[in-house]
Structure formats: C-alpha cells, structure tokens
Amino acid sequence: MDIATILGVVIAIGSILGGQALEGGHVGSVLQLTAFIIVMGGTIGACCVQNPLSVVLKSISMVSLALTNPPHDVKGTITQILDLANVSRKQGLLALEGKIKDLHDPFFKKGIQLIVDGTDPKLLQEILEIEVEHHEEEGVHAAKVWEAAGGYAPTVGILGAVLGLIHVMENLADPSKLGGGIAVAFVATVYGVGAANLFFLPIGNKMKFKLKEEAGLRTMVIMGLVGLAQGENPRLLQEKLESFLPPHERSKEDKK
Template identity: 60%
Template sequence: MDILSIAGLVIALGSILLGQLLEGGHIASIVQPTAFLIVIGGTTGAAMLQYPLPVFLRSLKMLPWVVRPPAMDPRAAISMILQWSDAARRNGLLSLESLVDDVADPFTHKGLQMLVDGTDPMKIRSTLEQEIGAIEHHDGQAAKVLESAGGYAPTVGILGAVLGLIHVMENLADPSKLGEGIAVAFVATIYGVGSANLFFLPVANKMKGIVHERAKLQELVVEGIVAIAEGENPRIIESRLQSFFAH
C-alpha cells in the first residue's frame, strides 16, 4: 500500500478544512450537494465524452493503483532471470519449460514461453518491445482521462458559480434565497479548483509514473530473456540488468 498517497490526500484536505475552522468558518458551509453534483457530474461527463469506453473503463480499473500500485520488484525480477540463466546454461533452454506455468505475469510468461520455444532473440525483442509500447500507450491514455478531468473541473466549477449567480439574480426580491445561491456559486468554484489540483491532476501524474516504471521493469525482463537466448554469461546478465535500476 502506498502510504504516501494516503498521507498526501489527508494532509491536503486536512489543511484546507483546518484553515477554514481557524478562520472562524464552518465545515458545513462548504458542503453543498448541488455544487458537488454540478462539478463532479459535469467533469465526469466531459471526460466520458472525450474518450472511448474501453479507455474510460481502464482508467477506473487503474484508479486503485494510487493507494495500491501493482507489484514491481526489480530485484526479484533480476533474481528470477538469473535463475533461468543458470538453468539454461547447465541444462539447456528446454529445462525452463517446467517453469513457464509458474509465471503469473502475462508479459513475462509470454517472454519465457518464446524463449523455451527457441524463438530468435531479435524476434523475441521486437515482439515484446512492441507489446510494451502497446501496453504503455493504452494505460497512458487511461491516465490521461484523469488529467483531462483536471483540466475540465475548474471550468465546470466556474459554470456552477455562474448558475448560482443566475439563481441569485432570479430571487433578488426574496432575500431568504440569496444565501443559498451565493453559497452554491462560491462552493462550486472551490470544488472545481480543489478537485482538479488535489485529486485529478495528482492522481493522473501518479498513474503515469506507475505506467512508466512498469514499462521500465518490462524492458528489464526483455533484456534478460534476450540475453539468455543469446547464451550470455549470468554474471554479465546480472551486471546489465542492475544498471536498469541503479538507484
């Protein structure tokens, strides 16, 4: 679990709410269901309009990555590849066939299967790199759904403010309804700017970072599998793979 994401969200929201209280305001004054509906509903609809259904659904599936990112352990991957390298060097590539079904990750499973099948190293590299590019593009587009929402939210918030002011103008003769309209106007702006800068944009950037790191890990796997196919020494393979994550 990514504790930093949870802590960041808590600190951001907590600081704003605490500041509101310290200024003598009330939290209830910034809780406006109407403004929330206008901003979040309008922003979600605009994002749905921009992207095709598979991309939008993929973005929803990736959303939990912010607090629970997919498992990515470069050291474990390097250790696994070195074990394959040792086994292949001693007993040949066919000795890895019994390990194929134990690999849960579809990408790594495909690469190992191609290795066992005796596929040409250049063919393995080109096939897997093409798949990396396709996965990175698809998941990158899904991350951009949240990024687009971060662009729409402030504008929709302004739209909500205008609607609130229209409501105020329509009820100038009834002072009892002026407060509600003005509240919706200002709170809608807060929701628009706040959701964009405290949620949509940070989450989008977090997701893009995870997509990039996973692609980098997959490149490591490709390099290791190709090196095994070319019969390189395990020590050379280890040195090459460790350079991917020198930090």
C-alpha cells in the same frame, strides 16, 4: 497501499478544512450537494465526450494504480533471470519449460514460453517490446482522462458559480433565497478548482509515474530474456541487468 497518495489526500483535505475552521467557518458551509452535482456531473460528461467509453472505464479501473504500490521486485526478478540462465546453460533452453509453472508474472512467463518455442532472439525482443509499448500506451490514455478532468473541473466550477449567481439575481426580491444561491456560486468554484488540483491532476500524474516504473522493469526483463535466448554468459548478463539497480543494491563485485 501507497502511503504517499493517502497521506497527501489527508493533508490536502485536512489543511483546507482546518483553515476553514481557524477562520471561524463550519465544515457544513462547504458541503453543497447542488454544487457537487454540477461540478462532478459536468466534468464526467465532458470526459465522456472527449474519450471513448472504454477508455473512461479503463481510467476508473486504474485508480487503484495510484492508490497501491504494485510489487516491483527488481532484484528478485534479476535473480530469477540469472537462475534460469544457469539452468539453460547447463541443460539447454528446453529445460526452461519445466520452470514456467513457477513464474507468476504473465509477461515474464510469455517471454520464457517464446524462448522454449525456439523464437529468434530478435523476434522475441520485437514481440515483447510491442506488448510493453501497447500496455503503456493504454495506461497513458487512461491517465490522460484524469488530466482532462483536471482541465474541465475548474471551468465547470465557474459555470456552477454563474448558475448560482443567476439564481441570486432571480430572487433579489426574496432575501431568504439569496444565501443558498451565493453558497452554490462560491462552493462550486471551490469544488472545481479543488478537485482538479488536489485529486484529478495528481492522480493522473501518479498513474503515469507508475506506468513508467512498470515499463522500466519490463525493459529489464526483455534484456534478460534476450540474453537468455542468445545463451549469454550469466555473469555478463548479471552485469547488464544490475545496471537497473541503485549502486547500493548491486552485488559486491559490481561495486568494485
């Protein structure tokens, strides 16, 4: 679980509701089903108009990326690559075939399989880089759906406010109906601006950040696999791969 995301949501909602309470207001006054339907329905509809349905569904399925911390064990991956480099140096590249079943990362596994199949190192690099680029592009498109929602929500909130005021104007002769219309007008604006700036835009940006992080790890894996395919010296390969680590996590020899 990504503690920063969960903590941020709790702090944001808690601060708003806490401020409302300090001003003498009630939580119930900002809970308006009509305003919620207008803002969320309008925003979702606008996103569906802008994007293909497959991309919208992908963006929903990728919310978990913003809420969790996918395991990115860079140091462990480097160790794995170096172990395989030592095996191939002693027993040849075909010996790596027996190690494939022990790998859990599909991307890493695919790269090793390509090496065992005798793929040229340059072609290996091209194939894996295309896959990384495609995966990241797919994820960025999904993240942009959330960014688009962050752009539409405040505008739809204003539409909700206008609709509420129209309802008020239609019932000026009946004071008992004025409160509900005014409430919808102001709460719709709060929902639109709040949802955009507290949820939609932050989620989109968090997804982009994690996609970039994942792409960085895969770039390192590609560098390691190409070195493996070329029969590069494991010590030199270690030097290259550890450049992806913070200085304090590198091997003692590398720090000197």
